[in-house]
Amino acid sequence: MTNITWTWWSWNLIGDLRGMLQYEFVRNAFEAGTIIAVLAGIVSYLVVLRRSSFASHALGHIGFSGAAGAVLFAVNPFYGLLVATTVSGSGIALLGQKASHRDVEIGTILAFSLALGLLFLAFYNGYATEAYSILFGEIVGISNAEVTLTLESSIPILIVLGLVYRQLLFASLDEEVADAKGMHTLLLGWIFMMALAVAISIAVTIIGVLLIFALTVTPAAIAIRLAKRPLYAVILAVLIALFATWAGIFIGFYEVEPTSFFIVTIVFAIYVVVRSIPLMVRLKNWTAATVRRAPIPERARPAAPSVDSVPPALRTEGPSAASVEADAS
Amino acid sequence: MTPVVAQAERLEVAYRQHLVWSDANFRIERGEFVAVIGPNGAGKTTLFRLLLGLIHPTAGHVEVFGAPPRRGNPKIGYVPQTHLVDRDTNVEAVQLVRLGFSGHRWLPNVTPAMFRAERDATEEALRSVGATELAKKSLGAMSGGELQRIFLAEALAGHPELLLLDEPLANLDLRRAGELVELVHGLVESRNVATLLVAHDINPLIRHLDKVIYIANGRVATGLPHEVLTTESLTELYGVPVEVLHDSRGNLVIVGGEDSHADAVA
Numbered sequence: 001m002t003n004i005t006w007t008w009w010s011w012n013l014i015g016d017l018r019g020m021l022q023y024e025f026v027r028n029a030f031e032a033g034t035i036i037a038v039l040a041g042i043v044s045y046l047v048v049l050r051r052s053s054f055a056s057h058a059l060g061h062i063g064f065s066g067a068a069g070a071v072l073f074a075v076n077p078f079y080g081l082l083v084a085t086t087v088s089g090s091g092i093a094l095l096g097q098k099a100s101h102r103d104v105e106i107g108t109i110l111a112f113s114l115a116l117g118l119l120f121l122a123f124y125n126g127y128a129t130e131a132y133s134i135l136f137g138e139i140v141g142i143s144n145a146e147v148t149l150t151l152e153s154s155i156p157i158l159i160v161l162g163l164v165y166r167q168l169l170f171a172s173l174d175e176e177v178a179d180a181k182g183m184h185t186l187l188l189g190w191i192f193m194m195a196l197a198v199a200i201s202i203a204v205t206i207i208g209v210l211l212i213f214a215l216t217v218t219p220a221a222i223a224i225r226l227a228k229r230p231l232y233a234v235i236l237a238v239l240i241a242l243f244a245t246w247a248g249i250f251i252g253f254y255e256v257e258p259t260s261f262f263i264v265t266i267v268f269a270i271y272v273v274v275r276s277i278p279l280m281v282r283l284k285n286w287t288a289a290t291v292r293r294a295p296i297p298e299r300a301r302p303a304a305p306s307v308d309s310v311p312p313a314l315r316t317e318g319p320s321a322a323s324v325e326a327d328a329s
Numbered sequence: 330m331t332p333v334v335a336q337a338e339r340l341e342v343a344y345r346q347h348l349v350w351s352d353a354n355f356r357i358e359r360g361e362f363v364a365v366i367g368p369n370g371a372g373k374t375t376l377f378r379l380l381l382g383l384i385h386p387t388a389g390h391v392e393v394f395g396a397p398p399r400r401g402n403p404k405i406g407y408v409p410q411t412h413l414v415d416r417d418t419n420v421e422a423v424q425l426v427r428l429g430f431s432g433h434r435w436l437p438n439v440t441p442a443m444f445r446a447e448r449d450a451t452e453e454a455l456r457s458v459g460a461t462e463l464a465k466k467s468l469g470a471m472s473g474g475e476l477q478r479i480f481l482a483e484a485l486a487g488h489p490e491l492l493l494l495d496e497p498l499a500n501l502d503l504r505r506a507g508e509l510v511e512l513v514h515g516l517v518e519s520r521n522v523a524t525l526l527v528a529h530d531i532n533p534l535i536r537h538l539d540k541v542i543y544i545a546n547g548r549v550a551t552g553l554p555h556e557v558l559t560t561e562s563l564t565e566l567y568g569v570p571v572e573v574l575h576d577s578r579g580n581l582v583i584v585g586g587e588d589s590h591a592d593a594v595a
């Protein structure tokens with residue numbers, strides 16, 4: 001990409017895009033990026049709902065050792081990634097949904113597998129470039145075959161997700177009831193982990209293991225703040241992932257900086273804007289509230305529940321339900 | 330059809346080779362409101378897990394709707410004590426109630442009739458707990474009392490004939506606990522649904538109960554409230570002297586058990 005910096009993007013974005021798409025590598029980047037964004041967007045909603053963001057982060061890092069091992073044995077790194085993520089994903093899934101909160105265990109395995117990846121790369125002579133592209137992604141190097149591979153591995157996962165979506169949603173929201181209803185929550189958790197493993201394996205080609213969070217978690221973390229209906233939130237997460245990927249590739253075509261930087265930055269910018277909305281609202285209400293607070297007598301105040309009236313599972317630092325929108329970070 | 334919803338004879342249950350309780354005998358009929366009372370860790374939730382078919386008894390006999398308990402019995406509506414919902418769960422309440430009706434199905438809705446059935450059941454369940462106006466509210470923004478009503482609607486959406494409510498009054502203040510008991514009592518009457526409610530404190534419930542299952546000290550006493558909640562019966566159950574005191578408004582305090590209820594009345 002560095003050798004095409006003579007051009008500059010114009011006000012005619014469609015014209016720019018048309019010119020850009022004449023390059024095969026750009027077409028491939030857009031095609032792979034689109035598939036990845038759709039799958040990652042859908043999976044990310046479940047990641048956020050199931051609070052498995054650390055597991056998702058860990059799968060990417062564990063995938064690194066798989067990819068590095070594959071490079072060492074001259075196999076396509078994608079297969080190494082897929083094996084490493086599906087195997088470790090199965091392990092996490094078998095421990096149950098609560099296991100995704102076991103940060104210490106997952107983190108310990110994560111560090112070891114990164115070290116293993118480092119060892120594999122030390123044995124391999126082409127060290128720097130391969131490691132760099134696995135860690136940070138190399139979207140402009142995607143071949144036709146890799147686009148096909150991305151598509152082929154995504155379609156079965158998308159079909160399975162479509163079929164089990166409702167059960168998966170239920171098990172993610174209310175696992176104990178789902179269990180009592182005779183649903184196979186462990187199997188559902190495993191299906192989710194496999195979807196996550198594939199999403200991560202293909203997303204690594206575009207943004208790399210270190211930046212994987214930006215596509216497998218953040219889009220839904222943004223969407224869930226804006227949409228209360230799961231379907232809308234999923235669609236929104238996909239749109240955010242798509243927008244960031246497309247815009248990132250577009251800008252990356254003209255700039256020397258890596259494409260993955262732009263993708264992650266766009267996602268981050270949207271996140272910051274959305275997160276600051278409740279802050280603004282609270283700031284606005286704060287002034288109004290200070291005026292209103294004084295005249296209301298104790299008994300007439302609307303039923304703000306005390307800390308004790310909220311189930312332990314719901315308790316956070318915030319003392320009242322009214323401060324929910326304003327988050328806990 | 331026999332009106333018996335659940336019954337047990339000489340039932341015994343162990344958890345990890347540790348006896349939880351034994352020799353439980355009870356019979357629950359249609360439309361009965363039953364409180365399951367006892368100190369923490371006595372095995373109240375264990376009874377629910379048994380009826381749900383999630384664990385199996387080590388001895389004795391238990392039947393739910395005339396058959397051994399089985400996992401996934403659609404006639405049972407269950408509200409567990411702990412939930413995954415927290416303040417970050419920005420999902421509107423109606424979605425959870427909807428899943429209570431159809432969440433166990435594999436495939437998405439296809440025909441208009443499926444959508445209609447789901448919508449009708451959801452609306453009806455929300456209406457019956459008086460939570461129609463909460464439908465669009467986010468689960469994460471709800472108070473404890475509001476959440477309990479939504480969980481109740483989630484369980485009711487499947488039109489159960491037996492409701493198992495695990496500590497729905499925990500963490501509610503006295504007034505809200507009273508409101509929830511009134512609501513549950515109303516549902517028991519209007520839907521003729523047998524309801525088992527696990528509670529720590531009997532007082533908010535006592536006026537509406539048909540039966541009490543009192544679990545303590547590895548033993549289970551069952552019967553009418555005025556039979557079970559007596560100094561004699563509880564002393565026998567605990568195996569140590571226990572006294573049941575009554576106040577002027579019909580509240581009672583149990584003194585001397587491993588877990589005094591005096592604090593719960595305050």
